[in-house]
Amino acid sequence: MTSDGPIGIGLDVLGRDELDSLVTRGWFLRYCYAPEEIEQAQCLEGGRRLEYLAGRFAAKEAVLKALGKGLFQGIAPRNICIRRAADGSPHVELRAAAADAASQQSVRVSITHKDSVVAAVALLSQPEQQRPINDGRRSEHT
Template sequence: MIFGIGTDVIEVKRVLDKISSEEGFKESIFTEKEIEYCESKWSRGQNYAARYAAKEAFFKALGTGWRNGMKYNEIEIVNDALGKPDIQLHGSTKKYLEENNIFEIHVSLSHVKDYAFATVVLESK
């Protein structure tokens, strides 16, 4: 059963501006793996923005917003061998989903020059 659906769109420049101007922003939002991935790409800004949008879309799908001790850097966007994105959860965010019987996460990312988009669908039992 679908628990929730969330979508987000964000300007790439906005994310890059925050990364360059706010000390600690990058580490508070992204995991070490995500930072390594984004920094290795020529489309660095688009990749950061898409991951940020996915985290926002995740919280929208959850319906709680950014609460209950959950943190952005507990939501990790990874890619499989073919490049398909997936979400891995850690810490209190993972625990919250387990406690609420949310067992499946679907994510879709897209980006163009100036914008990044993400949609997240959560399924429960």
Template sequence: MIIGIGNDIESISRVGQIVDQKNKFLTSILTASEIDQASTRRGKHYHEFVAGRFSAKEAFSKATGFGIGEKVKWQDIEVLNEKNGRPIIRVKNFPYKTYVAITHSGDQVNTVVIIERRTLLEKISLKIFPKRGVL
């Protein structure tokens, strides 16, 4: 059962300007693994990547209805890529399934996050294998 949907759109050039002007932006928004992945990109692809991660975290915060801050911090949310390039989102101590789609067009990045309640079998599996599905 879907329990939350969040959407966010960001200007890639605006995020790029913030990244270039504020040294702490990357380390406050992105995890170490995300920064490593970003470092493999060059030129406009670097800013696209960072804007996509920022947008995904914003969309996640909207899907939960909590925002960023008190219950969930920037560093609690991690958006990485599977081997085939598909983005995945993982959140520390978050018991629900999350799905993310990130798309770029021109100077815009649009992200959608869906949160789904886990089945009873998945909940039991998480108790047995606690590392599955969380950071």
């Protein structure tokens, strides 16, 4: 891959009901969600709470895949915090081992919900300021 393109991409799809019983277990919430995410979920009721948690879970799985990691491969999902940016879009904050694995790259996610299905995609790329400037001239390679 060239230095101005994506470094990693991840996709995750799940049914909201896949988490029904898990989100009632304290250990699961503490392992998978950052304290801020748990606090936000507690402000939501019923189906919206499950939708929120499922969306965050899918986004975390997508980020792990973009980083080339699996769910139990050294990065706790709680170290991938998905917050809401001022414009309403999801914003990824990497902490601890997740930040180390990203090694100065930026991560963007998109989350979508349709009926009982949740999907998320994550893109790992170089931060804008580190990308080479393409002035339209063709480079010659030998």
